[in-house]
Amino acid sequence: MITFAIGLSIVLLFVILFLLFRIGTLASIFRGSSQRAVGTTRTSNRVNSVLFLLFLIVGGAAFAWSFADSWDTMNLPLASVHGEWTDDLFWTTMIVIGVVFVITQILLFYYSYKYQHQDEKRAYYYPHNNKLEIVWTMIPAVVMALLVFGGWKTWTKITSAAPEDAVVIEVMGKQFNWMVRYPGADGQLGVAKHTLIDATNEFGIDFSDPAAMDDFMPMEIHVPKGQPVLFKIRSRDVIHSVFLPHFRVKMDAVPGMPTKFWFVPSKTTDEMRSETGNPDFKYELACTEICGRGHFAMRFILVVDEPEDYQAWLAKQPIFAEQNPEVVAKFSSSFSQQAVAENKTGETAAEVKSEL
Amino acid sequence: MSSTDISIHPDVHHAHDEHDHHHDQNFLEKYIFSQDHKVIAKQFLFAGIFWAFIGGFLSVIFRLQLGWPEATFTFLEPILGGWIQNGKLDPEFYLALVTMHGTIMVFFVLTAGLSGTFANFLIPLQIGARDMASGFMNMLSFWIFFLSSVIMFWSLFLETGPAGGGWTVYPPLSALPQAIKGSASGMTMWLISMALFIVSQLLAGVNYITTIINLRTKGMSMTKLPLTVWALFFTAILGLLSFPVLFSAALLLIFDRSFGTSFYLSDIYIAGEALTNTGGSPILFQHLFWFLGHPEVYIVILPAFGLVSEVIATNSRKPIFGYRAMIGSMIGIAILSFVVWAHHMFVTGMNPFLGSVFMFLTLIIAVPSAVKVFNWIATLWRGNIRFSTGMLFAIGFVSLFISGGLTGIILGNSALDIQLHDTYFVVAHFHLVMGAAAFFGMFCGVYHWFPKMFGRMLDEKLGAVHFWMTFIAVYLVFMPMHYIGIAGFPRRYYNWTGFETFNIFTDMNTFISLAAIIGFGAQFLFLFNFIYSIFKGRRATQNPWHSNTLEWTTPVLPGHGNWPGEIPTVYRWPYDYSKPGAPEDFIPQNVPFSATQSSNLPNEKDLE
Numbered sequence: 001m002i003t004f005a006i007g008l009s010i011v012l013l014f015v016i017l018f019l020l021f022r023i024g025t026l027a028s029i030f031r032g033s034s035q036r037a038v039g040t041t042r043t044s045n046r047v048n049s050v051l052f053l054l055f056l057i058v059g060g061a062a063f064a065w066s067f068a069d070s071w072d073t074m075n076l077p078l079a080s081v082h083g084e085w086t087d088d089l090f091w092t093t094m095i096v097i098g099v100v101f102v103i104t105q106i107l108l109f110y111y112s113y114k115y116q117h118q119d120e121k122r123a124y125y126y127p128h129n130n131k132l133e134i135v136w137t138m139i140p141a142v143v144m145a146l147l148v149f150g151g152w153k154t155w156t157k158i159t160s161a162a163p164e165d166a167v168v169i170e171v172m173g174k175q176f177n178w179m180v181r182y183p184g185a186d187g188q189l190g191v192a193k194h195t196l197i198d199a200t201n202e203f204g205i206d207f208s209d210p211a212a213m214d215d216f217m218p219m220e221i222h223v224p225k226g227q228p229v230l231f232k233i234r235s236r237d238v239i240h241s242v243f244l245p246h247f248r249v250k251m252d253a254v255p256g257m258p259t260k261f262w263f264v265p266s267k268t269t270d271e272m273r274s275e276t277g278n279p280d281f282k283y284e285l286a287c288t289e290i291c292g293r294g295h296f297a298m299r300f301i302l303v304v305d306e307p308e309d310y311q312a313w314l315a316k317q318p319i320f321a322e323q324n325p326e327v328v329a330k331f332s333s334s335f336s337q338q339a340v341a342e343n344k345t346g347e348t349a350a351e352v353k354s355e356l
Numbered sequence: 357m358s359s360t361d362i363s364i365h366p367d368v369h370h371a372h373d374e375h376d377h378h379h380d381q382n383f384l385e386k387y388i389f390s391q392d393h394k395v396i397a398k399q400f401l402f403a404g405i406f407w408a409f410i411g412g413f414l415s416v417i418f419r420l421q422l423g424w425p426e427a428t429f430t431f432l433e434p435i436l437g438g439w440i441q442n443g444k445l446d447p448e449f450y451l452a453l454v455t456m457h458g459t460i461m462v463f464f465v466l467t468a469g470l471s472g473t474f475a476n477f478l479i480p481l482q483i484g485a486r487d488m489a490s491g492f493m494n495m496l497s498f499w500i501f502f503l504s505s506v507i508m509f510w511s512l513f514l515e516t517g518p519a520g521g522g523w524t525v526y527p528p529l530s531a532l533p534q535a536i537k538g539s540a541s542g543m544t545m546w547l548i549s550m551a552l553f554i555v556s557q558l559l560a561g562v563n564y565i566t567t568i569i570n571l572r573t574k575g576m577s578m579t580k581l582p583l584t585v586w587a588l589f590f591t592a593i594l595g596l597l598s599f600p601v602l603f604s605a606a607l608l609l610i611f612d613r614s615f616g617t618s619f620y621l622s623d624i625y626i627a628g629e630a631l632t633n634t635g636g637s638p639i640l641f642q643h644l645f646w647f648l649g650h651p652e653v654y655i656v657i658l659p660a661f662g663l664v665s666e667v668i669a670t671n672s673r674k675p676i677f678g679y680r681a682m683i684g685s686m687i688g689i690a691i692l693s694f695v696v697w698a699h700h701m702f703v704t705g706m707n708p709f710l711g712s713v714f715m716f717l718t719l720i721i722a723v724p725s726a727v728k729v730f731n732w733i734a735t736l737w738r739g740n741i742r743f744s745t746g747m748l749f750a751i752g753f754v755s756l757f758i759s760g761g762l763t764g765i766i767l768g769n770s771a772l773d774i775q776l777h778d779t780y781f782v783v784a785h786f787h788l789v790m791g792a793a794a795f796f797g798m799f800c801g802v803y804h805w806f807p808k809m810f811g812r813m814l815d816e817k818l819g820a821v822h823f824w825m826t827f828i829a830v831y832l833v834f835m836p837m838h839y840i841g842i843a844g845f846p847r848r849y850y851n852w853t854g855f856e857t858f859n860i861f862t863d864m865n866t867f868i869s870l871a872a873i874i875g876f877g878a879q880f881l882f883l884f885n886f887i888y889s890i891f892k893g894r895r896a897t898q899n900p901w902h903s904n905t906l907e908w909t910t911p912v913l914p915g916h917g918n919w920p921g922e923i924p925t926v927y928r929w930p931y932d933y934s935k936p937g938a939p940e941d942f943i944p945q946n947v948p949f950s951a952t953q954s955s956n957l958p959n960e961k962d963l964e
Binding site for chain 1: 521769817
């Protein structure tokens, strides 16, 4: 019954709208305004030009208000060193384009209002002015050159080779969660191959590689504050993307092509908790490359510790090989030597390629 | 059937020469398998409008999910069937929705619907030709597009759903059916449909270029062409050079999917087994895809540039400011569009040095784009503006192009792209600059050339209401998206409530969804206006906008061959509006200088 009532009222609404439309058409014929060239009637010009001006003023005010109102939420708290550079560059660029935005929109709508049709007036025949064209080609060109220079310098610094002493962590994306691996005491990640993956050995680690024996895989990423951290990123099925919004870090995880990103965390989780006033604050890692059904749910937690807490945490982590001796037992040593040799060369080649 | 074809065909060619014979065509040849460019243009327009409503409807469904993530949508069950489980949208179906929304809007509406309609309709009419260089190829182009549309539409109804890997269909996700349901038959149909689509585009592009180069009427030199034709010319060239690359990308993907090759696949362990593919590179696909993908956004926006330039000049009653600068900037944009593709790939693990190069090249594009905007604004300056609906949309276009284009300067900067890549900032950017802006260009064209297409006028009042509702809705939808994008909210998320960082924007998303639904609703005003006016609209006069270009010298409803008598000769450029000394404020292109002594400039005194 209610559906019927709703349907009926919608139909009635359409009938009323249609009648209004017809009355409007007939009235315009009666008034004779349909005899004039389109767009030259007084009402149409008045209404539309005033609306453009109103749109400029009301729209501009609404934009300014909503921008100011969302300011705090859109500026995510920052927790990395290079994030400061990109945030500065971002807001500098925003100011530049903001100025252009305001000027051009004002001119566009103001001219639309000011130069609305008037019967006695005639437009000014002004086909070109080469000096003007050159001026407004050169100004954007110079501004762009400056922005490119700023961007290039920042980009080069961010993508430069990671420092030698960086904490190395492997981050692997899979459908639909992240997994991380620490190299353990020797600082070397053991060789891994996708053909060795099974339900327990999810990384496909080759345990005949001695470097693999002390690797461990925690359920959270822990990193020390103030030290460079190098993520070695890979994927074992489709493309994923590592995104740490608070650290301004993003890099795709690509199957068959290891990638990396290094950064220096500048605030511990505890510091961020007191800064945001949120006692439950956690740094989150999200996936930003469409990867299937669970794309929206690939959440992983990252904790920034003070260096001494980090060391304490490291010491507590259980070693995978020790906990899963049956996995390690499957590997014979002869098979390994070869795999190690193969993979080592592959890895260095990739390393060289992606360094500036 | 074939025998009728044989007997009728000579008649068709005959009609080309003697125009009193065109009524000999039967219904099928006149309206269905027509070789007349005007009919083909209308076919593309109808198909484009159909697809636009489908694409818009899909976006409304996923906006419902995003705006009210906790709600149950049992009321959608009659339409969506099994895709709704216990009132919840299936997450894979959500991905299929965004994928199909993108594919449909970019390719089927804003490529085929926009340049298909206006290149077919305007090129012969504005350059003074009887028809396209090859009417038959033109017809093939539409029907292959139609076939491609049927396949894409069919894929919406597959049990495993249509393609769901994003409109960019990056492998391995799109290559492996075990990765997502949409990569089963849905993806196969997507690839077949797109391959056919490309064939259609190439047939059309060759035809447009040939026609513009070879079939211009007497006196119509390249520098007397309206900017619409210039824009459509560059669009066709871009399409011809870039679509084959997408074709090869699609072909290699078909090979990987069906014939066991490893162009894009390497070291994959999925669904409990390790695949044997090695040595492929998913990044290769991205390079190939964006080698088309980036020119594609200019294929979408260039025709809009042309239409808007024409409408702004006509309705400001002023020559377009800097005609040569406008052509020059389009050449610049067209050339640069081929060397910026990798700015979509700054964080894919591509060599950072390449990132620097592509950042440099990308930011250069801002210069010709800025020149265009300044020229449009200078055209409005001291004009005598008539607010026809076409003009409203043209002004709206410039506004949206500025708003969306400026953020491109941020996204083109690789250092800033790290944070913003694949967030709603990107969504806001490209929806404003190539989505909404190109749509506004299309509306601008439809309102302006409707009288020439159907011999009747669209209702101006309804048009104004349509414009204002759409214009406001577009800004209400996409401006707030910048805010959530700056905060890092990622694209293509079915639901963000699992993340503390992203669950602070519920109200904003509800607001955006409401604005989107209102904006979509406003399009039904247009649909009503469009259908009603075809049959019952006010009858148009021959030149309702007092425009200079050649199409307005044809009869109200031009027949086969466009001009009943001889094709008019062209003497002047198309922008002699409000020339001092002329009695009217416009002088059509076919008026010789000898007839306008009072308004001739010093250098025009001796011209014919």
